[in-house]
Amino acid sequence: MNPQMLFSQYFEIDQKCLDEYGALNICLEADLPLFVDPFLLFSSPDANYQALHDKIVGHLIFLRNLAVDNPNIGLPLFQFPEIPQNWLGLCKWGNSGKGLGPKFAKNIVNAFNGFYRNFGSEEVTDSSHIEKLTLVGSGIGRDFISDFTTNLMLEFLLKYTEKFSEKYLSDKQVRTFSVRCDFDESLMIWKPKSFKLPCFYKGDRDEDFILLTPVNILTKDDAFICHSDFTNQFRYIANSLSNATLRDSVNSYFARRLPANPKKVDIEKAINETVQKYPEILDYYIKKKELEKDKASALSAEKVKRLRDELLSTLTEFCKHLFTNSNFYQTPFNCYDEALKRARFLKEVIENNDGYRIFYKNGKPIASEDTVQRIFRLTWFASPIDVNSEVNNGRGPADYKVSFGSRDSTIVEFKLGSSSSLSSNLKNQTEIYKKASKSISDIKVILCYTQAEILRVSRVLKAIKQENAENVIVIDATRKVSASKVP
Structure with a gap:
């Protein structure tokens, strides 16, 4: 293959x-x-x-x-x-x-x-x-x-x-x-x-x-032109209205709908109610974006370039490495064993075969969990196993459900060591997903970019009594010192 x-x-x-x-x-x-x-x-x-x-x-x-x-x-x-x-x-x-x-x-x-x-x-x-x-x-x-x-x-x-x-x-x-x-x-x-x-x-x-x-x-x-940008710029747009009567009316109406110490949800509700009363404010926002149209192509080009650099080039290099240096794509298909072997092999490649380099662009780690998940997921492309991402069976989406038939299935959660919710996720999330998906087993893969993250993950695993668990794979993706420089 x-x-x-x-x-x-x-x-x-x-x-x-x-x-x-x-x-x-x-x-x-x-x-x-x-x-x-x-x-x-x-x-x-x-x-x-x-x-x-x-x-x-x-x-x-x-x-x-x-x-x-x-x-x-x-x-x-x-x-x-x-x-x-x-x-x-x-x-x-x-x-x-x-x-x-x-x-x-x-x-x-x-x-x-x-x-x-x-x-x-x-x-x-x-x-x-x-x-x-x-x-x-x-x-x-x-x-x-x-x-x-x-x-x-x-x-x-x-x-x-x-x-x-x-x-x-x-x-x-x-x-x-x-x-x-x-x-x-x-x-x-x-x-x-x-x-x-x-x-x-x-x-x-x-x-x-x-x-x-x-x-x-x-x-x-x-x-x-999008909802999040409009809500972020709402006050600026309202204060920039050239029609003084409309400007005062919009600002007054908006202010009356804000509670003391408003939260984000309160602000969005007040904006929505104000727009319902004064819908023309949408056109003034869009007019502002039309005047800024020269920025549009540059902003989008940067987003696309970042995706191509972080995902496509990384993915291509990674899969070539796996194909050339292993039998990764010929792994037998027992779901739990296959997922575990793949996770362990990824750990080996990243930690000991310079695979960590693939997860850095311009010296900086690919910090987006979504991007790393896509890279990890696409390494399964030649497998006969059914691997579905973000399967939602009633209790929220799991990263992956790996299955072969109705009775052989495994939930795989892929996380960054920097995640603020790591402890609760490791302790509760996959168990909930397993029950919802009726999966037999689960695997948790954690990618760490710094020694501090590795120590933190170690403390979390020890606290929840999973530090030696077979199904928890911690991958050290820290930048390595060249072997020629090691004394």
């Missing part, structure tokens, strides 16, 4: 081909936590991107008109499936998301007949922005931006990928696929078109196409 997790590896092309074309080198085992930010289309000097933004906003206005004219309209037109073939999203394993289903459709129809009835007729901003629908509590969250945007620009992505295929891939690597991507407003249906696209084989006969996405329209975590 040759680890071919990245698009460039699977199709045996140089990474430089993707870089020159401007496309992201996606992972074909799990979604990368990125999405298209529609504001990057709006703020781009590229006329094609600007036209895409107009198309996306225009379709949302079309839906608003349908919803306002007929509040009881059927919901299918307001539902948008996940587009899994771009391998972008929040899935830590695989590429299957939920999409925007009936619940979303009902929420957006209600929103267009309520608070967002006037969407598309803004006078303060230069353009309408679909992100506006995520700024206050209407049941329309961040997933809407990703799924709606991808669906509306699907034809663009298909043509973009087809053009890459024509230039860099052989005839044996592509197939013709028919994809519904063209919306006919008169018939109100999505019509199919055919494209020659990279073909990805998921089994002997199971094949699917792959979509490439331009790097310069991707971002991570939050869109440039």
